[in-house]
Amino acid sequence: MKKFFRRNAPAYVFLSPWFVGFFLLALGPILASLYLSFTRYDMVGDPRWVGLDNYEYMFERDRRFWKALEVTFTYVALAVPARLAMALGVAMLLDKGLRTIGLYRAIFYLPSLLGSSIAIAILWRQLFSVDGVVNQVLAKFGIEGAAWISDPNTSLYTLVVLAMWQFGSPMLIFLAGLRGIPRDLYEAAEIDGTSKRRQFFRITLPLLAPVIFFNLVLQTIEAFKTFSSAFIISNGTGAPADSLLFYTVYLFNEAFKFFRMGYASALAWVLLLIIGFFTAMTFFTSKYWVHYENERD
Amino acid sequence: MKTNATDMTVRDKNAQIAHEIRLGQKKRARRARIYKHIFLIGMSIVMLYPLFWLLASSLKPENEIFSTLTLWPSEFNWNNYTEGWNALPKSFTVFYMNSAIVTVLSVIGNLLSCSFAAYAFARLQFNGKNLFFALMMMTLMIPYHVVLIPQYVLFLNLGWVDTYLPLVVPRFLASDAFFIFLMVQFFRQLPRELDEAAMIDGCSPYKIYWAIILPLSLPAMGTAAIFSLIWVWEDFLAPLIYLNDIKSYTVPLALRLFLDQEGQSIFGQMFAMSVLSLVPVIVFFIAFQKLIVRGIATSGMK
Structure with a gap:
């Protein structure tokens, strides 16, 4: 016992803040929200046990839940590939043949840092408003723009464009990955007269596959969590016509506008399971990207 | 003697051609680099434009914000900052x-x-x-x-x-x-x-x-x-x-x-x-x- 104590004491002392945080702010709340998801709870009285009612309502009767899933999945399916394609394309342009890439890299990375701020969400609302910049530019070319943000058919695309604008951080990861590919592979291919296209599909893509997959999973999780920009652009409600009803926005409103804490907890658990699925994918593929990390050093 | 001379000219010609190819490659590489820079500069402008627009609009008189694409304000309106504060x-x-x-x-x-x-x-x-x-x-x-x-x-x-x-x-x-x-x-x-x-x-x-x-x-x-x-x-x-x-x-x-x-x-x-x-x-x-x-x-x- 004494020996156990002497061996572990320093480490446990260093870990003590994390222990408290882990139990009080992570594990505890996750279990608590599982419990709450089986109750009706409005924060005034005590939680009342209702069994599976919340889940039953969610899956069978709640149309807004399905709408929120549809909006979120559509956004993920569009924004993630678009952002990654931008990131890879630009990373490849920057990787070869240019001596000074620092400034470009900085310019392309900046939006990633600013992107989740409220100021940018406010800016985006104005860029895509009826008399906004986008429509003015289109008018110059004789094209009549749409109402973008106030039109339910186009509103989601403005957020996809916002996501594309923030391709900086996956771009940096791609750049690191591209540096890990041995140059002589390309030189050999060049001597054999292999076309650039073929080089991309036969060398770059396969050797970059682990990094691409890592980025894909990471960005997918990130996209599921999108909140601030959707909240601001949709006036906090998911408007127009619920076309911006992101899952997180719906959850927030159920919890903090209507105080349906039990139901919101059930929504939270479904979100946890969805993201858990993608987390599991990261976990099972981690051996690839850990390998890549070592190689780079 | 004669064959030797043709040999020389052939070799010279080959060297000449090789030199030209190399020159061409260099030229092409340089041109590709210039195109790349042009593209990247254009892209930088597109990337930064929203931020510049935000900055410009914060300085413009109210009626100019949505009426013109020109970024440069007709007059610098610092009131937005003092009044907004x-x-x-x-x-x-x-x-x-x-x-x-x-x-x-x-x-x-x-x-x-x-x-x-x-x-x-x-x-x-x-x-x-x-x-x-x-x-x-x-x-x-x-x-x-x-x-x-x-x-x-x-x-x-x-x-x-x-x-x-x-x-x-x-x-x-x-x-x-x-x-x-x-x-x-x-x-x-x-x-x-x-x-x-x-x-x-x-x-x-x-x-x-x-x-x-x-x-x-x-x-x-x-x-x-x-x-x-x-x-x-x-x-x-x-x-x-x-x-x-x-x-x-x-x-x-x-x-x-x-x-x-x-x-x-x-x-x-x-x-x-x-x-x-x-x-x-x-x-x-x-x-x-x-x-x-x-x-x-x-x-x-x-």
């Missing part, structure tokens, strides 16, 4: 003070608690290490929305709602696992012999952390500080939930108030305050670049 029920001095308090405390909390945990994970041996490390990595993926409601109930019962405690205290409890992970990665690269030598000299683990690991990790600490500073500064969801009194609003919450009182007359001021809210991030981004370069130079990686 006081346009809301409380002045932005209050909001910036609030944001500064929350941000500074959060960054200190993140650096301390995360470096403690990272030191244990990276340099110490103890029972349950693998299990705890795996659990820590799992919290990395948990969306904030999942723990939000029970955390809110907890803080409400503690009487912490409408104070900064729900925003700051979690950061002293290493709640942001990303920074633990970042520091673990860095601590692991430091040579182990340092700890061992210090241990033999009778240094305790506490002293090793304070006197060896921490001073050697300043670049990593800097990176973590910059990232956490920017994220806390931009944080919207937690303040939205925990701060109800306008006196305690942070800058992002204050910006949102502009949206509630929409109407043409307020746009310029809203843009001016938006610009100001981005300034710290951009300034620290530039500083962060330098920090990274210096970190790489001093640590000798790459």
Whole structure:
């Protein structure tokens, strides 16, 4: 016992803040929200046990839940590939043949840092408003723009464009990955007269596959969590016509506008399971990207 | 003799052709590089245009904002800044003070608690290490929305709602696992012999952390500080939930108030305050670049 104590004491002392945080702010709340998801709870009285009612309502009767899933999945399916394609394309342009890439890299990375701020969400609302910049530019070319943000058919695309604008951080990861590919592979291919296209599909893509997959999973999780920009652009409600009803926005409103804490907890658990699925994918593929990390050093 | 001469001319010609090919390749490579630069410059303009538009609109007279594409204002209207600063029920001095308090405390909390945990994970041996490390990595993926409601109930019962405690205290409890992970990665690269030598000299683990690991990790600490500073500064969801009194609003919450009182007359001021809210991030981004370069130079990686 004494020996156990002497061996572990320093480490446990260093870990003590994390222990408290882990139990009080992570594990505890996750279990608590599982419990709450089986109750009706409005924060005034005590939680009342209702069994599976919340889940039953969610899956069978709640149309807004399905709408929120549809909006979120559509956004993920569009924004993630678009952002990654931008990131890879630009990373490849920057990787070869240019001596000074620092400034470009900085310019392309900046939006990633600013992107989740409220100021940018406010800016985006104005860029895509009826008399906004986008429509003015289109008018110059004789094209009549749409109402973008106030039109339910186009509103989601403005957020996809916002996501594309923030391709900086996956771009940096791609750049690191591209540096890990041995140059002589390309030189050999060049001597054999292999076309650039073929080089991309036969060398770059396969050797970059682990990094691409890592980025894909990471960005997918990130996209599921999108909140601030959707909240601001949709006036906090998911408007127009619920076309911006992101899952997180719906959850927030159920919890903090209507105080349906039990139901919101059930929504939270479904979100946890969805993201858990993608987390599991990261976990099972981690051996690839850990390998890549070592190689780079 | 004759054949020799033809040989010479053939060889000369070959050399000539090879030279021309090489020249052509160089020329083509140069031209490709120029096209690339043109493309990248064009793209930089597109990427930066929204930011410049925001800056320009914050300086334009109200009627010019949506009527012209020209970025240059016909006259510089600094009123948007002075009037915007006081346009809301409380002045932005209050909001910036609030944001500064929350941000500074959060960054200190993140650096301390995360470096403690990272030191244990990276340099110490103890029972349950693998299990705890795996659990820590799992919290990395948990969306904030999942723990939000029970955390809110907890803080409400503690009487912490409408104070900064729900925003700051979690950061002293290493709640942001990303920074633990970042520091673990860095601590692991430091040579182990340092700890061992210090241990033999009778240094305790506490002293090793304070006197060896921490001073050697300043670049990593800097990176973590910059990232956490920017994220806390931009944080919207937690303040939205925990701060109800306008006196305690942070800058992002204050910006949102502009949206509630929409109407043409307020746009310029809203843009001016938006610009100001981005300034710290951009300034620290530039500083962060330098920090990274210096970190790489001093640590000798790459």
